[in-house]
Amino acid sequence: MDNWSLVSMCVLLGLTTRWAVSFNSYSGASKPPMFGDYEAQRHWQEVAYNLPVHEWYLNTTDNNLSYWGLDYPPLTAYHSLLCAYVAKLINPAWVELHTSRGYESSSHKLFMRTTVLIADILLYIPAVFLYCFYLSNGSSKKKVATALCILLYPGLILIDYGHFQYNNVSLGLALWGVVGLGSGWDLLGSLAFTLALNYKQMELYHSLPFFCYLLGKCIKQGLVGRGLFLLLKISLSVLATFALCWLPFLSEPQQVLQVLHRLFPVARGLFEDKVANTWCSLNVLIKIKTLLSRDAQLLLSLALTFLFVLPSSIKLLTKPTMWQFKLALVNSSLAFFLFSFQVHEKSILLPALPVCLLMNELPLMATWFLLVSTFSMLPLLLKDGLLLPYAVTSLAFLFLCVYLLSALHRSSQELHLGSCYNLTRGCLSARNFSLLVKCAFGISMAAMAVLSTASAALEPPARLPDLFPVLVSIFSCMHFLASLLYFNFVQLTEPPSRRGQKKTN
Amino acid sequence: MASPMNSDSGWFLALALGVSFIKCLLINAYHSTDFEVHRNWLAVTHSMPVSKWYYEATSEWTLDYPPFFAWFEYGLSHVAAYFDKEMLVVRNLNYASPATVLFQRLSVIVTDVVFIYAIKEFNSWSCAIYRCCKCLREDKGKELLWKPSFILATLLLWNFGLIIVDHIHFQYNGFLFGVLLLSVARHFQSKTDGSVHWKSFSPFRFVVLGSIVLTTFALSFGPFIALGQIPQVLSRLFPFKRGLCHAYWAPNVWALYNIVDKVLSMLGVKLGMLDINKLPKATMTGGLVQEFQHTVLPSVSPLVTLICTLLSILPALFHMWYRPSGGRGFLRCIVICALGSFMFGWHVHEKAILMAILPLSWLAVEHREDARTFLILSTTGHFSLFPLLFTAQELPIKILLMLLFTIFSFTSLKKLFRGRLVSSVEATYLLGLIPLAVICELVYPLTPWHHTLPFIPLLLTSIYCALGVTYSFIRLYISLLTVPSTTSKGKCQ
Numbered sequence: 001m002d003n004w005s006l007v008s009m010c011v012l013l014g015l016t017t018r019w020a021v022s023f024n025s026y027s028g029a030s031k032p033p034m035f036g037d038y039e040a041q042r043h044w045q046e047v048a049y050n051l052p053v054h055e056w057y058l059n060t061t062d063n064n065l066s067y068w069g070l071d072y073p074p075l076t077a078y079h080s081l082l083c084a085y086v087a088k089l090i091n092p093a094w095v096e097l098h099t100s101r102g103y104e105s106s107s108h109k110l111f112m113r114t115t116v117l118i119a120d121i122l123l124y125i126p127a128v129f130l131y132c133f134y135l136s137n138g139s140s141k142k143k144v145a146t147a148l149c150i151l152l153y154p155g156l157i158l159i160d161y162g163h164f165q166y167n168n169v170s171l172g173l174a175l176w177g178v179v180g181l182g183s184g185w186d187l188l189g190s191l192a193f194t195l196a197l198n199y200k201q202m203e204l205y206h207s208l209p210f211f212c213y214l215l216g217k218c219i220k221q222g223l224v225g226r227g228l229f230l231l232l233k234i235s236l237s238v239l240a241t242f243a244l245c246w247l248p249f250l251s252e253p254q255q256v257l258q259v260l261h262r263l264f265p266v267a268r269g270l271f272e273d274k275v276a277n278t279w280c281s282l283n284v285l286i287k288i289k290t291l292l293s294r295d296a297q298l299l300l301s302l303a304l305t306f307l308f309v310l311p312s313s314i315k316l317l318t319k320p321t322m323w324q325f326k327l328a329l330v331n332s333s334l335a336f337f338l339f340s341f342q343v344h345e346k347s348i349l350l351p352a353l354p355v356c357l358l359m360n361e362l363p364l365m366a367t368w369f370l371l372v373s374t375f376s377m378l379p380l381l382l383k384d385g386l387l388l389p390y391a392v393t394s395l396a397f398l399f400l401c402v403y404l405l406s407a408l409h410r411s412s413q414e415l416h417l418g419s420c421y422n423l424t425r426g427c428l429s430a431r432n433f434s435l436l437v438k439c440a441f442g443i444s445m446a447a448m449a450v451l452s453t454a455s456a457a458l459e460p461p462a463r464l465p466d467l468f469p470v471l472v473s474i475f476s477c478m479h480f481l482a483s484l485l486y487f488n489f490v491q492l493t494e495p496p497s498r499r500g501q502k503k504t505n
Numbered sequence: 506m507a508s509p510m511n512s513d514s515g516w517f518l519a520l521a522l523g524v525s526f527i528k529c530l531l532i533n534a535y536h537s538t539d540f541e542v543h544r545n546w547l548a549v550t551h552s553m554p555v556s557k558w559y560y561e562a563t564s565e566w567t568l569d570y571p572p573f574f575a576w577f578e579y580g581l582s583h584v585a586a587y588f589d590k591e592m593l594v595v596r597n598l599n600y601a602s603p604a605t606v607l608f609q610r611l612s613v614i615v616t617d618v619v620f621i622y623a624i625k626e627f628n629s630w631s632c633a634i635y636r637c638c639k640c641l642r643e644d645k646g647k648e649l650l651w652k653p654s655f656i657l658a659t660l661l662l663w664n665f666g667l668i669i670v671d672h673i674h675f676q677y678n679g680f681l682f683g684v685l686l687l688s689v690a691r692h693f694q695s696k697t698d699g700s701v702h703w704k705s706f707s708p709f710r711f712v713v714l715g716s717i718v719l720t721t722f723a724l725s726f727g728p729f730i731a732l733g734q735i736p737q738v739l740s741r742l743f744p745f746k747r748g749l750c751h752a753y754w755a756p757n758v759w760a761l762y763n764i765v766d767k768v769l770s771m772l773g774v775k776l777g778m779l780d781i782n783k784l785p786k787a788t789m790t791g792g793l794v795q796e797f798q799h800t801v802l803p804s805v806s807p808l809v810t811l812i813c814t815l816l817s818i819l820p821a822l823f824h825m826w827y828r829p830s831g832g833r834g835f836l837r838c839i840v841i842c843a844l845g846s847f848m849f850g851w852h853v854h855e856k857a858i859l860m861a862i863l864p865l866s867w868l869a870v871e872h873r874e875d876a877r878t879f880l881i882l883s884t885t886g887h888f889s890l891f892p893l894l895f896t897a898q899e900l901p902i903k904i905l906l907m908l909l910f911t912i913f914s915f916t917s918l919k920k921l922f923r924g925r926l927v928s929s930v931e932a933t934y935l936l937g938l939i940p941l942a943v944i945c946e947l948v949y950p951l952t953p954w955h956h957t958l959p960f961i962p963l964l965l966t967s968i969y970c971a972l973g974v975t976y977s978f979i980r981l982y983i984s985l986l987t988v989p990s991t992t993s994k995g996k997c998q
Binding site: 002005008009012013015016017019020021023024106107110117141388389392393395396399400403 | 906
């Protein structure tokens with residue numbers, strides 16, 4: 001009985017925070033002619049409702065792809081269609097072909113925000129609680145505390161309920177995938193992840209760990225016999241799900257190619273705008289974009305991504321446990337974020353989700369990473385007029401994690417830095433080492449506070465108009481690179497047989 | 506390693522910070538005309554000389570709080586100058602720039618520090634009483650979430666009514682209530698047992714108390730007495746021309762009186778005993794603030810309400826005078842007086858229910874019966890505040906926060922007193938609030954009557970809640986008169 005009341009209070013707190021953030025502005029508000037992501041989502045509802053399926057991804061007179069053409073997989077389009085049906089019932093003017101372009105009103109905003117909230121209630125929030133209660137350790141109060149911290153992660157709230165997107169759908173489905181795999185329901189888990197993949201193609205960042213984990217599990221069960229059977233079952237169900245989602249487009253191979261072309265715009269270059277990955281940061285010193293040809297850029301990015309993803313994936317393949325799986329999710333998505341092609345700053349949410357899942361075991365590092373990830377999106381948030389919710393939710397999250405998870409009361413052993421500490425044992429005691437880490441954390445927080453205030457309050461010098469976004473990007477990139485090293489270290493240095501193994505799998 | 510949830514020091518700060526963060530997130534929520542009221546008062550006190558404060562009428566929202574509040578606004582206006590000077594111009598009616606909104610909202614959040622401090626003091630005073638005797642409601646040995654001090658702090662800090670009235674609708678009740686709470690706590694902190702003995706009464710103490718009260722009044726009203734403006738000030742403070750009930754009827758006795766009058770008049774018309782042409786049309790339900798007359802039952806004048814109010818609180822006052830029972834008895838008396846004034850007062854605003862709910866929280870963590878009364882009063886009282894936030898955008902917020910508070914109060918008090926608190930009838934009544942909310946918020950706006958009879962949902966809410974509030978009032982009196990005299994039990998209070 002106690003648990004239910006605590007869980008419901010956490011859910012209510014999470015929903016209240018989300019809805020309160022939604023009072024603020026959204027991307028592209030009152031900014032014709034292009035507006036922003038909010039208008040893009042509204043436009044997709046218009047397209048999905050009024051045009052036949054085979055025209056959704058094509059450039060036609062009715063569907064001008066240069067005005068927010070669909071660039072997510074079909075499931076997003078189906079979701080938009082569903083929302084459009086409801087919109088039509090309430091106010092047809094919202095999805096009228098052509099004439100509804102740039103439609104803005106308070107009731108429409110309410111409708112759009114409600115669709116995000118419903119997706120959260122149906123998909124993301126149940127997954128979070130299922131994960132915390134069935135796949136994490138500790139007392140029930142600890143589990144509820146972890147769930148509350150995950151629910152109040154600022155990055156996802158600000159992007160979904162501020163900027164306006166539906167990341168909670170794809171991340172929620174991915175989380176269902178993790179829950180499924182962790183509970184031993186491999187088929188359902190892979191099904192959920194396939195749906196996530198068909199909602200946003202960025203979920204490919206998570207796909208390698210899913211693949212390696214399942215393959216590793218099949219191999220462990222013996223490639224001749226049960227393992228093979230499992231492998232076949234999973235492969236068939238994944239293929240079937242793909243086929244089902246892409247069914248309307250499978251009639252012509254041209255269609256499939258066109259959709260893929262929209263999903264992976266390789267022509268757009270290594271990066272756009274300021275993003276906290278290596279290419280953008282490197283570009284400050286060495287102008288890669290002009291030095292290398294587009295094909296060379298593509299190859300370089302592919303090679304480096306592959307290089308950084310490989311160790312983690314191989315380790316997972318040899319040892320498919322939940323702990324390894326979660327770490328591999330972080331490492332894979334972080335490597336993709338840092339080295340891949342055409343990465344947007346919002347893609348940091350993809351590593352952020354698995355890091356949320358590590359909050360129980362690595363509270364300090366997880367909190368640190370999650371705060372930096374929110375900070376890395378500051379330029380975007382400032383553009384959308386979300387300074388106030390950003391400041392409040394970040395401070396609240398920091399305080400909540402430090403208090404509820406006693407993030408600062410961790411010894412170096414709990415920081416999983418065993419071997420690393422051994423290297424420095426000569427000069428530092430255990431206590432001093434963890435003290436050093438905590439000091440670094442404090443300095444990092446202070447630096448973020450200063451940079452945030454400066455970005456919001458000060459005008460950049462005329463010679464360097466992009467000074468603050470660049471500083472934010474470089475700062476975040478340094479942190480992300482360090483996180484990549486740290487999480488890889490934790491994953492790769494795990495001894496073959498861990499005593500006190502986590503209970504799952 | 507001890508989880509922080511069990512440590513003594515951090516939880517109060519966590520609760521206070523948590524609710525403050527929520528308040529900060531609500532900065533951009535809907536605000537009512539009270540926002541403009543306070544902006545106007547900032548402007549009037551800043552730009553006009555003191556002699557003009559209670560005469561200024563450029564805006565329709567004239568100064569109608571006593572002088573100390575005017576001085577408070579005057580103090581705030583100096584800080585306001587750093588945010589946006591334009592808000593201090595009296596002629597800038599309905600001025601609401603982002604800086605203005607930020608400043609006003611922050612002023613409520615920051616002044617709530619007084620409220621938070623008062624709760625801390627109040628809690629430590631309560632704990633001091635517990636430590637001196639083996640009372641039932643001990644803090645020790647209990648898990649944090651079910652300690653009385655934790656529950657009380659949460660019930661006060663996270664009070665739903667206070668959050669939506671202060672931080673969405675816009676008012677300064679938290680700060681004012683904090684001052685009240687501090688005065689209660691300070692008064693009893695000097696006495697270890699919290700009792701007031703008749704024997705210790707002396708003319709000297711009476712004179713000292715009296716002079717303190719008189720000096721305070723003198724400081725507050727002094728300048729206006731000197732300027733000879735007292736009649737004007739009083740007419741602004743007590744606007745009797747506004748009618749027996751507010752545009753939205755507060756759920757008190759007069760709301761029930763009004764509806765009985767309406768029903769009787771409709772019956773009278775149906776049975777042919779009254780002439781429909783002689784009846785005034787839609788006077789009380791028109792949603793306007795004005796004086797009106799009842800049709801069947803006798804009309805009620807301000808004097809009648811005063812007499813009724815006094816009659817309702819006199820028994821409690823006498824009880825406290827002749828059978829003093831320390832801090833608890835004093836608080837019980839405060840609750841009854843507040844509720845009595847709410848029930849029978851003239852032109853009562855529904856927000857006044859908070860004056861009864863907040864002190865009752867302390868009694869609720871003490872006695873089982875008071876917990877039961879608290880659950881009924883707080884749930885119905887908070888629900889009666891729903892019509893204050895009528896915008897669609899705020900609907901989820903008020904439902905979510907109401908659920909949060911209600912779930913917490915029910916589960917924590919149930920755990921504290923081990924077992925069911927409310928009877929089946931009471932539970933059914935409270936559950937009836939859910940269909941009422943669905944009808945008023947979701948169903949009715951979709952019907953054609955929404956435009957012709959917009960007052961119906963307010964009427965339904967008011968009447969339904971008036972039943973609960975009246976019932977709580979009766980329960981409080983019964984518990985007052987049946988609680989055995991505590992002086993015979995020694996020092997334990």
